[in-house]
Amino acid sequence: MTKTINLTLKVWRQKGPHVKGKLETYHANNISTDMSFLEMIDVVNEQLTLDGKDPIAFDHDCREGICGSCGAVVNGRPHGPEKGTTLCQLHMRHFSDGDTVVVEPWRSRAFPIIRDLAVDRGVLDKIIQAGGYISVNAGGAQDANAIPIPQEVADKAMDAAACIGCGACVAACPNASAMLFVSAKVSQLALLPQGKPEAARRAIAMLCSADKAGFGNCSNERECEAECPKEISITHIARLNREFFKASFGSSVQ
Amino acid sequence: MQLDAKIPDGPLAEKWDRHRFEMKLVNPANKRKFDIIVVGTGLAGGSASATLAELGYNVKTFCFQDSPRRAHSIAAQGGINAAKNYPNDGDSIWRLFYDTVKGGDFRAREANVHRLAQVSNNIIDHCVAQGIPFAREYGGLLANRSFGGAQVSRTFYARGQTGQQLLLGAYSSLARQIAAGKVTMFPRREMLDVVIVDGQARGIVVRNLISGELETHAAHAVVLATGGYGNVFFLSTNAMGCNVTAAYRAYKKGAFFANPCFTQIHPTCIPVHGTYQSKLTLMSESLRNDGRVWVPKKAGDTRRPADIPEDERDYFLERKYPSFGNLVPRDVASRNAKEQCDMGKGVGETRLAVYLDFADAIRRDGRAVIEKKYGNLFQMYAKITADNPYETPMMIYPAVHYTMGGLWVDYNLMSTVPGLFVLGEANFSDHGANRLGASALMQGLADGYFVIPYTIGGYLAGTPQRAVTTADPAFKAATQAVNGRISKLLSINGHRTVDDFHRELGGIMWDYCGMARTNAGLEVARGLIQNLRAEFWENVKVPGDPGEFNQSLERAGRVADFLEFGELMLIDARARQESCGGHFNEAFQTQENEALRDDENFCHVAAWEFTGEDKEPAFHKEPLVFENVHLTQRSYK
Ligand SMILES: Cc1cc2nc3c(=O)[nH]c(=O)nc-3n(C[C@H](O)[C@H](O)[C@H](O)COP(=O)(O)OP(=O)(O)OC[C@H]3O[C@@H](n4cnc5c(N)ncnc54)[C@H](O)[C@@H]3O)c2cc1C
Ligand code: SF4
Ligand code: FES
Numbered sequence: 073m074t075k076t077i078n079l080t081l082k083v084w085r086q087k088g089p090h091v092k093g094k095l096e097t098y099h100a101n102n103i104s105t106d107m108s109f110l111e112m113i114d115v116v117n118e119q120l121t122l123d124g125k126d127p128i129a130f131d132h133d134c135r136e137g138i139c140g141s142c143g144a145v146v147n148g149r150p151h152g153p154e155k156g157t158t159l160c161q162l163h164m165r166h167f168s169d170g171d172t173v174v175v176e177p178w179r180s181r182a183f184p185i186i187r188d189l190a191v192d193r194g195v196l197d198k199i200i201q202a203g204g205y206i207s208v209n210a211g212g213a214q215d216a217n218a219i220p221i222p223q224e225v226a227d228k229a230m231d232a233a234a235c236i237g238c239g240a241c242v243a244a245c246p247n248a249s250a251m252l253f254v255s256a257k258v259s260q261l262a263l264l265p266q267g268k269p270e271a272a273r274r275a276i277a278m279l280c281s282a283d284k285a286g287f288g289n290c291s292n293e294r295e296c297e298a299e300c301p302k303e304i305s306i307t308h309i310a311r312l313n314r315e316f317f318k319a320s321f322g323s324s325v326q
Numbered sequence: 327m328q329l330d331a332k333i334p335d336g337p338l339a340e341k342w343d344r345h346r347f348e349m350k351l352v353n354p355a356n357k358r359k360f361d362i363i364v365v366g367t368g369l370a371g372g373s374a375s376a377t378l379a380e381l382g383y384n385v386k387t388f389c390f391q392d393s394p395r396r397a398h399s400i401a402a403q404g405g406i407n408a409a410k411n412y413p414n415d416g417d418s419i420w421r422l423f424y425d426t427v428k429g430g431d432f433r434a435r436e437a438n439v440h441r442l443a444q445v446s447n448n449i450i451d452h453c454v455a456q457g458i459p460f461a462r463e464y465g466g467l468l469a470n471r472s473f474g475g476a477q478v479s480r481t482f483y484a485r486g487q488t489g490q491q492l493l494l495g496a497y498s499s500l501a502r503q504i505a506a507g508k509v510t511m512f513p514r515r516e517m518l519d520v521v522i523v524d525g526q527a528r529g530i531v532v533r534n535l536i537s538g539e540l541e542t543h544a545a546h547a548v549v550l551a552t553g554g555y556g557n558v559f560f561l562s563t564n565a566m567g568c569n570v571t572a573a574y575r576a577y578k579k580g581a582f583f584a585n586p587c588f589t590q591i592h593p594t595c596i597p598v599h600g601t602y603q604s605k606l607t608l609m610s611e612s613l614r615n616d617g618r619v620w621v622p623k624k625a626g627d628t629r630r631p632a633d634i635p636e637d638e639r640d641y642f643l644e645r646k647y648p649s650f651g652n653l654v655p656r657d658v659a660s661r662n663a664k665e666q667c668d669m670g671k672g673v674g675e676t677r678l679a680v681y682l683d684f685a686d687a688i689r690r691d692g693r694a695v696i697e698k699k700y701g702n703l704f705q706m707y708a709k710i711t712a713d714n715p716y717e718t719p720m721m722i723y724p725a726v727h728y729t730m731g732g733l734w735v736d737y738n739l740m741s742t743v744p745g746l747f748v749l750g751e752a753n754f755s756d757h758g759a760n761r762l763g764a765s766a767l768m769q770g771l772a773d774g775y776f777v778i779p780y781t782i783g784g785y786l787a788g789t790p791q792r793a794v795t796t797a798d799p800a801f802k803a804a805t806q807a808v809n810g811r812i813s814k815l816l817s818i819n820g821h822r823t824v825d826d827f828h829r830e831l832g833g834i835m836w837d838y839c840g841m842a843r844t845n846a847g848l849e850v851a852r853g854l855i856q857n858l859r860a861e862f863w864e865n866v867k868v869p870g871d872p873g874e875f876n877q878s879l880e881r882a883g884r885v886a887d888f889l890e891f892g893e894l895m896l897i898d899a900r901a902r903q904e905s906c907g908g909h910f911n912e913a914f915q916t917q918e919n920e921a922l923r924d925d926e927n928f929c930h931v932a933a934w935e936f937t938g939e940d941k942e943p944a945f946h947k948e949p950l951v952f953e954n955v956h957l958t959q960r961s962y963k
Pocket of ligand 3: 134135141142158160
């Protein structure tokens with residue numbers, strides 16, 4: 073049943089990448105527990121606007137947990153307290169009347185702040201550009217059923233492919249490593265017969281790109297897996313490592 | 327102006343082949359001399375950008391999100407159609423063509439739809455080659471499921487995330503071309519005008535959403551793949567950023583807008599529950615494969631669903647449409663849900679909902695099977711409503727979902743402005759007055775992978791063009807106009823927020839131009855919108871500066887366009903004195919309350935031409951000629 077709660081928000085405000093930011097306090101009153109977290113911020117923003125203040129900037133689009141636009145660290149946790157949930161799908165029924173909620177942007181050297189909660193995650197695109205694809209042009213493919221793929225394999229590939237590119241894994245990691253993100257793509261494509269011919273080159277290229285972008289290394293802290301809204305498993309990191317070693321030692325592609 | 331759809335001659339099944347042969351080609355070495363702008367990175371724009379670059383063109387691609395991977399196509403759940411006939415249940419290119427024309431209530435162009443059905447199979451082949459993890463049977467072959475408006479199983483899917491997987495496929499091909507230097511990607515850019523030089527589309531003006539700067543880009547052709555305008559209703563299943571701005575700006579520069587009133591209200595969405603709500607969530611149509619739709623037989627029955635015995639339930643779709651049952655097309659399912667609620671049989675707190683019940687399916691197949699098919703949808707439902715659909719029926723209600731109307735295009739997907747091409751949901755071409763499920767993904771990818779790569783070549787090879795750079799005065803003039811509008815929006819400093827206006831606009835559109843329309847209502851709504859628009863320009867409050875990351879300003883520009891465009895929808899709806907598909911004018915219905923077409927007078931595409939601010943748009947007609955299918959009253963009984 074619907075009820076309303078009152079919250080104290082402490083929100084990171086920062087006008088641009090090169091200016092200092094700080095936490096500002098706001099009161100979010102009469103918040104319906106059926107609202108999503110972003111709808112709660114909408115309410116605060118409407119009031120800020122009417123009061124002649126700058127609303128809180130934050131990225132969002134689908135509000136269905138699939139586009140990967142949204143994300144903020146809520147009380148120290150990327151995407152907030154619920155497991156397997158993006159910020160846009162986090163509902164206010166998980167908060168209690170009187171709570172203080174601290175909202176901060178993803179923090180990582182590789183993700184400069186644009187404004188308030190909005191950060192630049194362009195390096196994730198760069199990593200995909202380094203090799204997160206199968207080299208096939210439109211027009212030349214054989215019949216889709218020509219190569220049967222066992223259902224378990226397709227399912228595993230799909231588990232990996234579910235990554236929404238939100239960057240929470242990076243924000244969660246003490247080393248700011250992007251390994252979960254990289255491994256999800258490498259793993260999806262390495263599992264499928266179509267992706268095998270380039271598997272070695274892909275693993276090397278994507279890892280090098282992540283390195284260059286300033287992401288840290290993986291030291292098995294498992295924070296990424298715990299905070300990933302799509303519950304991508306760190307077994308994909310193990311598969312990535314295997315692909316990488318195979319590639320480094322067993323192949324002529326360097 | 328006489329609209330020429332440029333449909334090739336010859337028998338239907340040979341038109342596309344013949345056209346491909348007859349079109350002029352750009353030789354491979356010359357392709358690199360052509361620059362093409364693509365606005366949009368959804369299935370249509372992403373696939374077009376990648377494919378044009380693969381062919382050798384220089385492509386500049388734009389989107390307003392921070393990454394091309396986040397285009398709204400990512401949210402599509404249920405699946406994509408193709409005429410593969412893998413299940414051996416009688417499908418064929420012809421059947422997919424026929425179902426689509428009939429599903430669209432005979433208001434689409436035969437030749438376009440047939441081409442769509444023809445290339446549908448190539449799409450699946452290409453997507454599998456890209457590494458898209460479609461669902462498979464135990465034997466390792468691709469799995470299919472059924473969608474509304476069809477009696478065959480032709481829908482390919484990747485769990486409930488088909489759009490995501492298809493988009494990530496297109497995005498990966500795009501990424502490969504970015505790495506190869508053939509595509510330059512401009513994310514966080516909003517297109518605010520098309521630039522026309524010598525009557526041809528030669529560039530665009532975009533706002534850099536981070537710095538606020540206006541940038542201009544020149545090219546030999548411009549491709550718009552900017553998606554649908556469902557957000558004119560404020561509440562819809564579309565992503566928050568979906569807008570009409572790019573298409574509407576093109577309309578104001580001479581591109582005709584076709585059938586703007588054709589909007590799709592999807593039957594299975596999570597019902598509205600509060601005034602703060604920012605959007606609605608779709609529950610995929612695939613759920614109607616196994617879910618049964620019902621309401622209590624008695625009006626005003628407030629018992630819990632479990633307490634209503636079987637014989638006091640009305641499975642109204644199964645009752646009224648025995649052969650299609652729960653899988654009738656969307657317009658029919660939506661209207662029936664509304665009808666039940668109008669009779670007082672709605673359920674839930676607001677009484678604006680019907681049940682979608684999986685109890686029988688779970689009993690029949692076991693929970694594990696249902697979970698495998700729909701697990702993520704059930705989870706999403708549970709997250710939003712805090713109800714468990716494994717134990718109690720879902721509650722659903724229709725919501726705005728898709729827009730069949732769009733910029734008018736000919737067979738080559740070119741608008742009435744030479745050199746301006748329109749793909750995907752942004753054009754009007756293939757779905758008539760109602761789109762069948764799983765066919766928007768098919769159309770977006772058909773347009774981008776398999777149509778535009780040929781037709782744009784025909785245009786470029788056959789059209790004399792002079793060299794144009796952004797130094798041309800037309801770019802300056804367009805930039806000045808855009809700048810003027812931005813300054814105006816920021817200077818009003820009134821008392822109402824952008825969202826407040828948007829919500830009110832949405833209410834007007836939903837009440838008068840939603841699932842049921844009347845002439846009187848449409849006229850009332852015009853007055854309401856005109857007043858609201860006038861108030862907007864006097865009383866809106868847009869905080870911040872032009873030269874910064876300013877999301878309120880972004881929204882203000884979009885809502886300003888919706889406030890004009892909404893009126894065009896009303897004009898179009900009023901002009902179409904018949905009912906067809908999603909356009910239901912209460913004055914035109916059969917005895918069984920189905921949409922009643924008037925083929926004698928309205929078997930045409932209505933294409934509207936902008937004639938000046940606050941002037942009536944000019945009406946143009948493209949007659950629809952049906953040579954291969956017989957016009958009938960649609961029946962799903
Ligand atoms: C919830 C949901 C589920 C759906 N499920 C299905 C399904 O199962 N099967 C099916 O066939 N269809 C489905 N559809 C419909 C289908 O997803 C869409 O019609 C289709 O994805 C549209 O693709 P598009 O490429 O035309 O546009 P979009 O994916 O909407 O992309 C638009 C692009 O244009 C850009 N853009 C827009 N305006 C501007 C501007 N002014 N400046 C710069 N860039 C701009 C955006 O950044 C974006 O990149 C669903 C739709 C919804 C809402
Ligand atoms: S792996 Fe998970 S947390 Fe990381 S980007 Fe993908 S979805 Fe987000
Ligand atoms: S807004 Fe798309 S994932 Fe949250």
